[in-house]
Amino acid sequence: MGNWADVLDAWKAYGAQNELTPSIIAQTGRALRGLERFDQAAAIIKAGLKDTPDNADLVLENARIADDRAAAADASSDAKMNTDRLNAWKAAVQVATADPGAWQGLILTLLDGGNSDGARAAVTHARSSLPDITHLLKNRRLRALVEGAS
Numbered sequence: 001m002g003n004w005a006d007v008l009d010a011w012k013a014y015g016a017q018n019e020l021t022p023s024i025i026a027q028t029g030r031a032l033r034g035l036e037r038f039d040q041a042a043a044i045i046k047a048g049l050k051d052t053p054d055n056a057d058l059v060l061e062n063a064r065i066a067d068d069r070a071a072a073a074d075a076s077s078d079a080k081m082n083t084d085r086l087n088a089w090k091a092a093v094q095v096a097t098a099d100p101g102a103w104q105g106l107i108l109t110l111l112d113g114g115n116s117d118g119a120r121a122a123v124t125h126a127r128s129s130l131p132d133i134t135h136l137l138k139n140r141r142l143r144a145l146v147e148g149a150s
Contacts, residue, residue, distance in 0.1 A: 004034035100135035
């Protein structure tokens, strides 16, 4: 877990001395996620999303929490957790359309759920939304899908 406890303490201290911005909330959530305190991380991010539902940092962190929570729980057969994960990445793509990481998260989640057709459709949408899909080609699974959709 590295220095996530130190990172969390630093962000808490910074947040206590400054206005709580979405960036501070997202970084605090990231530190909690790094500590695998997923419930706390999700709670702080969801609270931030109530005030700023279209903030890309918060929406992306929410999706990353859902991803890491599912991975830590080996939730491949947990339908609710997988649905939450998919919905989080769909929201991320809606808010952060130009973020390659959002598209990668969505496409990999679709593939993990066995939805190859949905993943291919997402690749098509990503191509029209991203100026450059090089980031997607770094992932072996996505490279095969992207090259197959050419």
